[in-house]
Amino acid sequence: MELSSRKRNIAFWVLQLLGWGFINSIAALIPQNISLEMTIFSVIVGIFIGVFSTSILRWYLKRNVHFDSFGGKEVIKIIVSTLLASLIFGLLNVFFGYIYVKFGPELTEAEMHMFEGYDKIMVQVLNSVFLVGAWVITYLVIKLLLKLNQNRIERLELNTTLKQAQLNTLKGQINPHFMFNSLNNIRGLMLEDVDKSREMLTKLSEIIRYSLTKNNINDIPVHEELEVVDNYIDLSKIQFEDRLEFVKQVSDDTLDLRIPPMVIQLLIENAVKHGISNLKNGGRILLAIFKKDDDLFIEVKNTGKLKISEDSTQLGLKNIEQRLKLLYAERASFKLEEISDEVLAQIKIPLA
DSSP, X not given: OHHHHHHHXXXXXXXXXXXXXXXXXXXXXXXXXXXXXXXXXXXXXXXXXHHHHHHXXXXXXXXHOOGGGOOHHHHHHHHHHHXXXXXXXXXXXXXXXXXXXXXXXXXXXXXHHXXXXXXXXXXXXXXXXXXHHHHHHHHHHHHHHHHHHHHHHHHHHHHXXXXXXXXXXXXXXXXXXXHHHHHHHHHHHHTTOHHHHHHHHHHHHHHHHHHHHSTTOSOEEHHHHXXXXXXXXXXXXXXXXXXXXXXXXXXXXXXXXXXXXXXXXXXXXXXXXXXGGGOTTOEEEEEEEEEETTEEEEEEEEESOOOOOTTOOOHHHHHHHHHHHHHHGGGOEEEEEEETTEEEEEEEEEOO
């Protein structure tokens, strides 16, 4: 970002010098019988006046005119600042004209004709309005083109990021260790309870189907997500048995609200993998979903310490943060903290 800003500044100054240099060179070469000193003076001073007055104008426009929320107030600012820059432009023309007439070489007849009216401030300012106004229009057109190009690049980057987020989410959802452990646990369960084994296989297939079919959907009802969570807990209990206690506190008025798919399931999976599985006696996972003001809160609290192994990619947590940012920008939030020997993961999603 800094490099592109530097390039834009360099381009601005190059165009400033070339533009005003071209205009003043043409203006100085049109009159006949003008001395070389007069020509050089006109070009150098003309470039200085043009660059100086419009650079001040640009400085003001960049700091006071909000092009992202363009309205009547911004138009007034542009008009007023253009008139003030034209006044500076005109006064500088009068000043340098006076300096040349007073202290410069004797003027030829053509040069005297050229300096007619140099001391008339209103005439100089009105002439300056045309030049500075043309500069402002050119500046705004370039600014608009750059903004349109920036918006196009941002849309392309957003699409690329979204596709990558979807791919990462798919990778995070299909946890190979969970599938491997579930299949092994179901295989062991078959020796004890065939009917329950068949039920667990159905739940595993439901989780996989859900992961694959909901990957490209931005939101689903809370109650659909809870079905997957229940299946996941049932499969996990084959391994942990009584060591895993799962409690739900879900407000009825939240069941039909829409949330990004897999966010609750990923929080529960993280609580099991990094919390309960590391405790010899197991622990409890509490899922709470409720509304507060204009926000939906999803909280997963588990027994344990907030300690993630160094070899963990934390892909599930990154997926949650990425999706929330893509869908809700800064209006949503996700935090993970340890409170009194428990780990709390909280998601806040705007409802309006």
